[in-house]
Amino acid sequence: MLEPAAAVGHIAAAGFTHVVWIPDSAVGPWEPALVSNPQLKLIRPCREGEAIGIAAGLMLGMARPLVVIQCTGLFEAGDSLRNVVHDLHLPLKLIVGVRSYAAHRAGKSVDSCPVYMEPVLTAWKVPYTLLADSNVAGFAAGVRELAGTAGARALLLGE
Amino acid sequence: MTHREALEVLAAHRGDRVVLTTMGSIELWPAISDTPLDFAYLPSSMGQGVSLGLGFALATGRGVVAVTGDGSLLMNLGCLVTVANHPAPLTVLLIDNGLYEVTGGQDVAGAGRTDFGSLARAAGIARVYEFDDAEAWRRGAVEVFNGAGPAFVWLKVLGEHGKKTPTAPRPMAEQIRRLQSALAG
Numbered sequence: 263m264l265e266p267a268a269a270v271g272h273i274a275a276a277g278f279t280h281v282v283w284i285p286d287s288a289v290g291p292w293e294p295a296l297v298s299n300p301q302l303k304l305i306r307p308c309r310e311g312e313a314i315g316i317a318a319g320l321m322l323g324m325a326r327p328l329v330v331i332q333c334t335g336l337f338e339a340g341d342s343l344r345n346v347v348h349d350l351h352l353p354l355k356l357i358v359g360v361r362s363y364a365a366h367r368a369g370k371s372v373d374s375c376p377v378y379m380e381p382v383l384t385a386w387k388v389p390y391t392l393l394a395d396s397n398v399a400g401f402a403a404g405v406r407e408l409a410g411t412a413g414a415r416a417l418l419l420g421e
Numbered sequence: 422m423t424h425r426e427a428l429e430v431l432a433a434h435r436g437d438r439v440v441l442t443t444m445g446s447i448e449l450w451p452a453i454s455d456t457p458l459d460f461a462y463l464p465s466s467m468g469q470g471v472s473l474g475l476g477f478a479l480a481t482g483r484g485v486v487a488v489t490g491d492g493s494l495l496m497n498l499g500c501l502v503t504v505a506n507h508p509a510p511l512t513v514l515l516i517d518n519g520l521y522e523v524t525g526g527q528d529v530a531g532a533g534r535t536d537f538g539s540l541a542r543a544a545g546i547a548r549v550y551e552f553d554d555a556e557a558w559r560r561g562a563v564e565v566f567n568g569a570g571p572a573f574v575w576l577k578v579l580g581e582h583g584k585k586t587p588t589a590p591r592p593m594a595e596q597i598r599r600l601q602s603a604l605a606g
Contacts, residue, residue: 280479305479305507307472308499315469316503319476322460322597323483324604327476345466350593 286332310335363420468496505545
């Protein structure tokens with residue numbers, strides 16, 4: 263089980279300066295920990311493409327933002343992601359919740375989100391790690407991997 | 422007021438702010454100003470110019486003017502709410518010509534009818550200005566750029582047909598290097 267304080271602590275410890283997020287039900291409980299963490303500034307955009315645009319501006323200004331969104335929003339944000347990663351060549355870092363992933367693996371979901379998430383990231387040439395279950399050790403390693411990767415990278419959280 | 426006149430007033434009053442241009446403004450701006458603090462957002466994701474400007478202003482604390490068009494802003498109207506709720510030294514300069522100019526001059530949705538000033542105020546931006554002639558913009562620019570926090574400036578300009586598709590004055594990687602070097606220096 264990934265406790266909010268632990269999750270946010272690992273994000274801050276990895277050196278991120280800003281979290282640009284639109285929460286889903288899985289990461290929504292992180293909010294108090296994000297607000298109270300002295301190392302992180304929380305930015306609340308209205309749409310996921312906008313979140314990636316703001317992160318690009320933060321990176322141009324030498325900050326180290328992390329975008330935290332759900333896969334539905336990532337699907338919407340395709341053009342923004344394409345531009346930031348492949349035109350501006352900025353090292354965009356994402357944590358993306360994959361809705362219905364556990365049910366999909368169990369053959370109990372008709373949600374198309376988990377079907378298309380990995381192929382979409384592959385098509386956009388964004389390397390990723392998928393955590394099927396959000397255990398603390400896996401999350402901590404995934405966040406360190408995000409921070410330590412020179413280019414763009416995503417950490418997918420199966421939900 | 423013409424698009425160029427609108428930008429000339431900006432150039433006279435921008436001080437040491439970063440000016441981020443988008444779409445049709447990219448074609449005009451380098452002839453008016455071409456310093457490391459001038460960032461042509463091209464290639465772009467249409468609608469994301471204001472968001473880039475906000476992120477940059479939040480990261481650096483430096484004044485930024487994000488020059489956007491009405492078609493671009495309509496693609497990302499939520500950014501006005503985000504700007505209002507994340508105070509930063511950002512001026513959103515809306516060039517409203519009612520057209521998708523770079524694609525040949527087709528009308529944008531609601532061309533000539535959308536009240537962008539009211540949209541910005543309703544989003545929560547406290548400093549909202551509207552100008553439809555160059556002289557009024559020239560007089561009002563002093564107050565726009567003397568104020569603190571986010572501002573929204575709605576400039577109604579003449580639509581022009583047959584304009585060239587904009588090209589960036591230099592490759593994106595070089596623009597980023599110039600901008601970041603200027604900040605470091």
